[in-house]
Amino acid sequence: AVILAGLYGKVPEWATVSLANLILLIAHLARIQSLRLDLGKPWRMRWMLAAVLIFMLVFEFLNYGLQDYLLRARLSSATSFGLVTYIVILAWRIGHNENSRSAQWIAGVYALVAMSMLFRFFSIQSTGSSILTDGSTAKVVAFVLLLSSVIGHFGYVGLALDRSMRRELKAAADLARDEENHRLGAQIAQLDRQRSLGEMSASLGHELNQPLTAVLSNAQVAKRGLEMGRFDSEQINEFLDKIIANTKRASQIIERIRGFIRPTTVHRKQVDLNLLIHDVAMLVADEADRNKVALTLPPANQSLSISADPIQISQIILNVIHNAIQAVMQSPLRKISVELTYQDEMAIVRIFDSGPGLAPEVLSQIGKPFFTTKVEGLGMGLSISRSIAEQHGGKLTLANGDNGGAVVTLTLPAITPGVVQ
Ligand code: ADP
Numbered sequence: 001a002v003i004l005a006g007l008y009g010k011v012p013e014w015a016t017v018s019l020a021n022l023i024l025l026i027a028h029l030a031r032i033q034s035l036r037l038d039l040g041k042p043w044r045m046r047w048m049l050a051a052v053l054i055f056m057l058v059f060e061f062l063n064y065g066l067q068d069y070l071l072r073a074r075l076s077s078a079t080s081f082g083l084v085t086y087i088v089i090l091a092w093r094i095g096h097n098e099n100s101r102s103a104q105w106i107a108g109v110y111a112l113v114a115m116s117m118l119f120r121f122f123s124i125q126s127t128g129s130s131i132l133t134d135g136s137t138a139k140v141v142a143f144v145l146l147l148s149s150v151i152g153h154f155g156y157v158g159l160a161l162d163r164s165m166r167r168e169l170k171a172a173a174d175l176a177r178d179e180e181n182h183r184l185g186a187q188i189a190q191l192d193r194q195r196s197l198g199e200m201s202a203s204l205g206h207e208l209n210q211p212l213t214a215v216l217s218n219a220q221v222a223k224r225g226l227e228m229g230r231f232d233s234e235q236i237n238e239f240l241d242k243i244i245a246n247t248k249r250a251s252q253i254i255e256r257i258r259g260f261i262r263p264t265t266v267h268r269k270q271v272d273l274n275l276l277i278h279d280v281a282m283l284v285a286d287e288a289d290r291n292k293v294a295l296t297l298p299p300a301n302q303s304l305s306i307s308a309d310p311i312q313i314s315q316i317i318l319n320v321i322h323n324a325i326q327a328v329m330q331s332p333l334r335k336i337s338v339e340l341t342y343q344d345e346m347a348i349v350r351i352f353d354s355g356p357g358l359a360p361e362v363l364s365q366i367g368k369p370f371f372t373t374k375v376e377g378l379g380m381g382l383s384i385s386r387s388i389a390e391q392h393g394g395k396l397t398l399a400n401g402d403n404g405g406a407v408v409t410l411t412l413p414a415i416t417p418g419v420v421q
Helices: 002-006 013-038 045-066 069-098 101-123 135-227 233-261 273-290 310-328 360-365 381-391
Strands: 269-272 294-296 305-308 335-343 346-353 395-400 406-413
Touching (some): 002 013, 002 135, 013 045, 045 069, 069 135, 101 135, 269 273, 269 310, 273 294, 273 335, 305 310, 305 406, 310 335, 310 346, 310 381, 381 406
Antiparallel strands (some): 269 305
16 A cells, blocks of 8 residues: 555556555554454454445545545545554553553554654645655655554564463463362372271271171181081081182272272273162261161162263262261251162162251352361362262262252263163
């Protein structure tokens, strides 16, 4: 546009005036749009085209219709002044918001351009000349346009660089935060498991005691029988079988504890959800007995398979039953029941308790990390459980039951079609 304007008199007037003006207008609008995009509020293309069209119609009407060259030049200067001033305002706002030097440079340089346009507006006298050949303002305008095209455009490049650098920095920070969250989450889950294990140790001691006592008494009886020569080999065999069976049971229990406490990588396999519920119930049986809590489980012959990491799912159920035991201790009736159903290809575990239920303000906060109403609570159990359920394609919800008390529902995608009795 500037070159065309400079060639006034040497090329046809439609090129040096109309085309140059059109290009200049589009250039201003492109600069404005670029800044508005930066602010996240771009103008609609349709409106911009309409504005260009209206401007050109008015401009050509003055040019060819009225042949009022002074007014035409004033219109073009005033429009340029308005648009450039708007560029200054936008660039200033971005410079202020994002603390961007480049945007501040753009604002400064275009402020000069705006002033030169204003100067031209008031000083135009001759008619039928172009912006760069009009003697009185030509030098000023040419200098400012040159300055703006160098510094202004570097400003725009700088702004784009600023932006991409900021985006990269933000992406790096996000990544670091995700990794940190992941690591912390795993650590907290591990801590939570260890804490649960501490609370369960009484129950485990009790469980291990049974097979070990059986092993001891069987071995003692067999030894005495052998010493007294009263046992034949068949009887001895029987005692040895019992010893083997009880030793296996004890080592299974230990394996279960080891599996539970080990930091885990997710390990999915086909799991019988009912068996898993019964396994977990065994871990809390002693705690429930001690506190006189009646725990009702789904019938043992029921079976429903899911594809899941058994340790993680037992952690959810353990945590929910644990919370339920603590809740029912506050009420005279201490009942917890676990139900297992199948609906729409999902396995649904519902855990009802006869505790005080959940107050509305608690309900809205529940499951948020570190929300707890307990003096010694961590407030991580439900939030970890919820994310485990989600990782498995399911969900965990809490509500109040019809007869008071809380109902926790764990939904997980099932493998087998329906509950097999
Ligand atoms: P914590 O047990 O460490 O407090 P949780 O995330 O497991 O952490 O539980 C968060 C809160 O949810 C508990 O402090 C308790 O107020 C509430 N809550 C959980 N389960 C029940 C329940 N069955 N009945 C009543 N309140 C419950």
